[in-house]
Amino acid sequence: MYFLTAGESHGPQLTGIIEGIPAGLKINVEQINLALAARQGGYGRGNRQKIEHDQVQIVGGLRHGIALGSPLALTIKNRDHAHWSKIMDPISPETAENTLRRVDRPRPGHADLVGGMKYRHQDLRNVLERSSARETAMRVAIGSICKQLLNQLDINLIGYVQKIGKIEGSKDFPTNVEQIEKKITQNDLRILDTQQVTAIHELIDNTKRDGNTLGGIIRVVAENVPAGLGSYISWDTKLDAKLAAAVMGVNAMKGVAIGDGFTAAENFGSEVMDPITWNEGNGWSRLSNHLGGFEGGMTNGMPLIIQAAMKPIPTLYKALQSINLKTREVQKANVERSDTTAIVPASIVIESVVAIELAKIITDTFESSNMSRLQKEVTDYRQELKEY
Numbered sequence: 001m002y003f004l005t006a007g008e009s010h011g012p013q014l015t016g017i018i019e020g021i022p023a024g025l026k027i028n029v030e031q032i033n034l035a036l037a038a039r040q041g042g043y044g045r046g047n048r049q050k051i052e053h054d055q056v057q058i059v060g061g062l063r064h065g066i067a068l069g070s071p072l073a074l075t076i077k078n079r080d081h082a083h084w085s086k087i088m089d090p091i092s093p094e095t096a097e098n099t100l101r102r103v104d105r106p107r108p109g110h111a112d113l114v115g116g117m118k119y120r121h122q123d124l125r126n127v128l129e130r131s132s133a134r135e136t137a138m139r140v141a142i143g144s145i146c147k148q149l150l151n152q153l154d155i156n157l158i159g160y161v162q163k164i165g166k167i168e169g170s171k172d173f174p175t176n177v178e179q180i181e182k183k184i185t186q187n188d189l190r191i192l193d194t195q196q197v198t199a200i201h202e203l204i205d206n207t208k209r210d211g212n213t214l215g216g217i218i219r220v221v222a223e224n225v226p227a228g229l230g231s232y233i234s235w236d237t238k239l240d241a242k243l244a245a246a247v248m249g250v251n252a253m254k255g256v257a258i259g260d261g262f263t264a265a266e267n268f269g270s271e272v273m274d275p276i277t278w279n280e281g282n283g284w285s286r287l288s289n290h291l292g293g294f295e296g297g298m299t300n301g302m303p304l305i306i307q308a309a310m311k312p313i314p315t316l317y318k319a320l321q322s323i324n325l326k327t328r329e330v331q332k333a334n335v336e337r338s339d340t341t342a343i344v345p346a347s348i349v350i351e352s353v354v355a356i357e358l359a360k361i362i363t364d365t366f367e368s369s370n371m372s373r374l375q376k377e378v379t380d381y382r383q384e385l386k387e388y
């Protein structure tokens with residue numbers, strides 16, 4: 001299974017193509033739209049989300065709600081394009097009016113400067129438009145289809161916010177997806193601990209007032225993932241490595257950890273390894289889960305626990321120093337309309353890319369031309385593991 005996305009932030013639309021979704025998968029479009037709405041939400045978002053109302057159109061590979069096994073083609077309109085149609089016109093040449101939104105004072109923390117140097121763009125809008133996290137809307141749509149595939153194999157997962165700036169949610173980390181879901185939907189921060197909500201709202205408000213921005217930490221839990229996905233045989237077959245790459249591939253991610261992650265490095269081995277247990281009914285299991293469900297690059301049957309560290313949003317309304325590309329004068333960086341924090345939408349995006357990687361490894365591991373055959377193969381495999 002693989003996918004590709006195309007489209008600029010203020011262009012007409014985002015486009016996505018996924019190859020390798022099994023024929024017979026039931027796809028609920030409403031569920032995709034709910035995921036897209038969740039990605040648009042969250043406290044600290046900027047004004048762009050007042051314009052957008054993301055809805056997916058499936059224009060290939062689906063018939064009567066059932067995947068055909070052919071490539072799925074997806075589009076999401078950029079409503080804001082209506083205000084940018086001249087500036088982002090794919091065909092007509094640039095006019096004086098179009099140059100008004102040129103970007104020539106690269107923003108620190110963005111792809112602007114290096115993207116311009118590498119691709120020889122003089123208008124850094126040519127970089128900005130694609131490096132924007134607007135593209136993550138399409139990864140969420142694709143992720144939602146992958147999540148539906150996983151759900152139909154009884155695998156559940158969820159992403160939520162663990163920390164915003166220095167304020168942390170509950171450290172009592174549940175691994176039950178249903179329980180997490182109930183708790184995080186109670187607030188607009190997707191955080192487990194409602195005690196912290198007011199403090200975080202104040203932090204975001206004050207940060208916005210100061211022209212500054214915030215990052216945070218996201219946690220994803222996936223449960224009922226069968227043991228043995230991925231492999232210890234070669235470095236590039238390790239599933240934890242693939243997940244780390246997918247997570248780091250999301251805009252603004254600066255760190256990824258599996259299980260206890262960096263904290264494990266400080267502790268004794270006896271505090272980090274997860275003792276093995278077995279019983280007749282359930283087969284093999286562990287007494288703890290510090291290693292976040294991975295040993296030797298393979299899932300070990302325990303819930304997967306993945307953390308992602310997001311840097312603060314790079315565009316600052318109180319802009320930092322930059323250099324004007326043309327005049328070489330010291331000037332303040334360009335300011336584009338921006339979020340104060342995007343940790344909430346990012347938690348949906350990270351959940352989505354984890355779903356994509358899990359769907360990929362499952363469809364690559366098992367015969368997956370058809371969904372019912374895949375379901376049977378996974379059920380038989382689970383039984384075999386239990387009986388080992």
Ligand SMILES: Cc1cc2nc3c(=O)[nH]c(=O)nc-3n(C[C@H](O)[C@H](O)[C@H](O)COP(=O)(O)O)c2cc1C
Nearest residue numbers: 110111131132133251252314315338339342345346
């Ligand atoms: C959901 C989401 C929304 C984002 N919104 C903004 C934003 O409004 N303004 C901004 O400057 N960066 C935003 N970012 C971050 C930038 O896209 C990202 O930092 C930039 O493309 C540079 O890439 P890098 O941080 O991965 O190096 C957002 C990221 C995500 C995941």
Ligand SMILES: C=C(O[C@@H]1CC(C(=O)O)=C[C@@H](OP(=O)(O)O)[C@H]1O)C(=O)O
Nearest residue numbers: 009046048131132133134336337338339
């Ligand atoms: C458009 C989205 O996020 C955008 C991501 C983004 C960036 O630089 O990454 C910058 C902002 O773009 P704009 O200047 O058009 O408001 C965000 O709004 C979105 O998430 O749908």
